[in-house]
Amino acid sequence: xxxxxxxxxxxxxxxxxxxxxxxxxxxxxxxxxxxxxxxxxxxxxxxxxxxxxxxxxxxxxxxxxxxxxxxxxxxxxxxxxxxxxxxxxxxxxxxxxxxxxxxxxxxxxxxxxxxxxxxxxxxxxxxxxxxxxxxxxxxxxxxxxxxxxxxxxxxxxxxxxxxxxxxxxxxxxxxxxxxxxxxxxxxxxxxxxxxxxxxxxxxxxxxxxxxxxxxxxxxxxxxxxxxxxxxxxxxxxxxxxxxxxxxxxxxxxxxxxxxxxxxxxxxxxxxxxxxxxxxxxxxxxxxxxxxxxxxxx
Ligand SMILES: [Zn+2]
Numbered sequence: 528x529x530x531x532x533x534x535x536x537x538x539x540x541x542x543x544x545x546x547x548x549x550x551x552x553x554x555x556x557x558x559x560x561x562x563x564x565x566x567x568x569x570x571x572x573x574x575x576x577x578x579x580x581x582x583x584x585x586x587x588x589x590x591x592x593x594x595x596x597x598x599x600x601x602x603x604x605x606x607x608x609x610x611x612x613x614x615x616x617x618x619x620x621x622x623x624x625x626x627x628x629x630x631x632x633x634x635x636x637x638x639x640x641x642x643x644x645x646x647x648x649x650x651x652x653x654x655x656x657x658x659x660x661x662x663x664x665x666x667x668x669x670x671x672x673x674x675x676x677x678x679x680x681x682x683x684x685x686x687x688x689x690x691x692x693x694x695x696x697x698x699x700x701x702x703x704x705x706x707x708x709x710x711x712x713x714x715x716x717x718x719x720x721x722x723x724x725x726x727x728x729x730x731x732x733x734x735x736x737x738x739x740x741x742x743x744x745x746x747x748x749x750x751x752x753x754x755x756x757x758x759x760x761x762x763x764x765x766x767x768x769x770x771x772x773x774x775x776x777x778x779x780x781x782x783x784x785x786x787x788x789x790x791x792x793x794x795x796x797x798x799x800x801x802x803x804x805x806x807x808x809x810x811x812x813x814x815x816x817x818x819x820x821x822x823x824x
Contacts, residue, residue: 529752531765531815535632537754539641541613544598548671557596557612557671561586564611566597566646567618571758573643574623575631579605580639581623585614593617595649595672597642604638615646615672617653629758632810648757649673652686655759660684691761692732693720695816696745698770698791703820706740706781707788715805716790717813720763733766741789742780744771751819754812763812794821 529537547553557563564582567574574581582605585594595615603609628647632640649672656675659666664679675684695718696704705716721736723729733748745768756763770776779789796802798821807813 529765531752531812531819534752534754534812534815535635535810536628536640536644536756537752538637539644540601540637541641542598542601543645544596545673548596548673554594554596554614554671557585557614558590558594559586560612562608562611564607564613565594565618566613566615566642567620567623568615568646568650569617569619569623569625571628571647571651572625573628573631573646574618574620575626576624578631578634579636580643582607582613583620585616588616588618593650593653593668593672595646595653597645600638602638604636613642615642615650617650629810630808644755644757648688648755648760649686651757651759656684687760688755688762689760690723690729690764691720691756692723692729692736692764692766693718693813693816694733694737694745694748695751695765695767695820696737696741696743696770697767697820698776699772700776702776702791702793703797703817704737704741704743704770704779704789704791706786707790709785709787712805714803716788716792717807718816719786720813722761729764729766733768737768740782740786742782743774743776743778745769746771751816752812754815756812765812765816767816797821 563585565585597613597615600611628643659677661682662680664677666675666677669676707716719737719740723732730748737745748766748768751765753764781789
């Protein structure tokens with residue numbers, strides 16, 4: 528648990544059973560195990576049954592499907608017993624009810640949120656990792672789906688996660704700075720965010736990103752919590768920061784490219800549902816960071 532409480536896609540309740548992945552032939556055994564259940568993934572959609580994942584029996588599926596071992600369940604839930612092996616498979620079942628993970632994350636159970644986040648993340652990595660980034664040869668899946676090995680140059684490739692910082696900036700009057708992105712509909716505002724660059728610390732990324740996007744310098748970056756955001760492979764690291772004392776709150780300048788408008792909001796302004804301001808969706812860490820600020824003090 529973090530300062531932000533329980534974030535939708537950070538919740539997890541299964542045993543990743545990482546040591547089992549390297550056993551020879553392990554995935555073949557799991558594939559044919561009559562107990563094994565499969566999370567079905569199509570792009571960034573998952574198969575659902577009501578508000579739960581539709582965990583289908585794996586032994587009845589084609590054995591040509593791309594498959595990753597996720598681990599075992601740790602409690603009885605929705606007809607699936609404790610200790611059941613679960614895999615992620617890339618599928619396109621016509622009779623499945625498909626839902627976008629980023630829209631349903633907040634309503635899934637702890638178990639299903641963790642299974643779904645890992646499934647979409649690791650299968651998304653496979654989709655983009657068929658060839659060795661060092662020599663270009665086709666790579667071979669190993670470690671029950673958690674590694675790809677190059678048969679030509681022997682390089683081992685593991686699922687990538689790209690860290691990104693997302694920042695709550697406040698000023699001396701305790702107002703919150705938000706930006707409106709050029710890719711969004713009119714009236715939508717959120718926190719400033721961006722990828723950590725090669726060789727950069729998280730704290731330096733916080734200060735750089737806010738300066739690039741909003742034109743002002745901030746200080747005292749403080750870590751709030753993290754959430755995987757597998758669309759396709761980010762890890763969002765939430766921070767708070769304060770406007771530097773020598774900066775004037777009126778000096779904000781949107782970068783004009785990614786960010787078209789930058790605005791300071793009071794709590795009353797953000798809480799006013801008639802303001803026309805649209806805020807981030809429930810699944811996002813941005814939503815949790817803004818909510819925490821709204822209800823504080
Ligand atoms: Zn290679």
